[in-house]
Amino acid sequence: MPTPNHLHLWDDRFFYITPAIQSGLTARSSATLLASVSGHPFTLVTVDGSVLRCTAALVAPHVPRQLDADGCGLLSLNIDPASAAFRELSLTLGERPILTIDAACFGALRDQFAGALHGQLSSAQLRELSNRMVQCICGAQAQRALLDPRVDRVLHRLHVASGQGSTIALKELASLACLSPDRMTHLFREQTGMSIKRYLLWAKIRRTVQLMATGGSLTEIALSGGFTDAAHMSRTFQRYFGLPPSFLANAGSVAVVVDEHALRTWQAQ
Known part of the structure; x- marks a missing residue:
């Protein structure tokens, strides 16, 4: 079927x-x-x-x-x-x-x-x-606004941090962008429409969704994704998607296909 x-x-x-x-x-x-x-x-x-x-x-x-x-x-x-x-x-x-x-x-x-x-x-x-x-x-001629290269560097670092399940200090991100912490915070929100903290949560969730394709247990996926446990991951998924992680992780319910660029960007290998 x-x-x-x-x-x-x-x-x-x-x-x-x-x-x-x-x-x-x-x-x-x-x-x-x-x-x-x-x-x-x-x-x-x-x-x-x-x-x-x-x-x-x-x-x-x-x-x-x-x-x-x-x-x-x-x-x-x-x-x-x-x-x-x-x-x-x-x-x-x-x-x-x-x-x-x-x-x-x-x-x-x-x-x-x-x-x-x-x-x-x-x-x-x-x-x-x-x-x-x-x-x-x-519209086919929609404006392609480029991302500020300083924010692009910060995003790459955040992707790596989410892949490692680690946290990163705002001071380190600001230094990477050659900006003060306040200016970095403002520029990031201006470019992405959200705070760095909120984006980090999104990155964690996004990577965890990708890990559903690996076939690991929900506990393994939760810990690899940076959640404290499977229950914490489940509450967050319900709030974001209205679906339990067990549904997304069930190959009989959802066929998950991950592009190779996604694997590299979100550090899921």
Whole structure:
């Protein structure tokens, strides 16, 4: 029997593809682009109780929402805060927490949605699909704002630290960027939209998701990812994704594919 859910991870994004999902209130550090496979609407409920029925939506980082995509099939594209695509989507969002979108904007791309749902597209095809979905939202000529090289150096160091399950002092990061700690903190938030501490948590979670493909025990994965124990990891995953780690780690429930660039970037080898 084919695996019903698919999770594809690249260095700067991941794609979760599922026939149906219902979650409680969740929020994560990525920008999240949601699209119905069938064209039937799914439901988002905001923290203030507002109900949004839409066929596609762009959700800003750290925005709590409940999701009910019961039977329509869902593509959930999660874009890393350090990526160029994230900055493009942030410009499109502006100050809006959630932008509802008519899935018709994806045009002929929608012909590929069913293939993605049924596991018929290769990792390279899914990556291209994700790029073109972002272009449909932001425009093909969207501005490619480059990351400040000082922040880029800091991010690389944070990726290494998360891979080692270690912590790193702000003073060391500031020295790496040749800035004062206060200026480093300000520049990092300006470029990524979040604090260094919050990004480190995201890096820990992102790497732990990737470790689900290794087949290790949840305790081993939790400790390798920098969590104190499996229970701590489980609480964090529920808050971020509305799914227990045991679900993502079960190869019979989710087929996880990790790109080689993701392995290098997130130090999962």
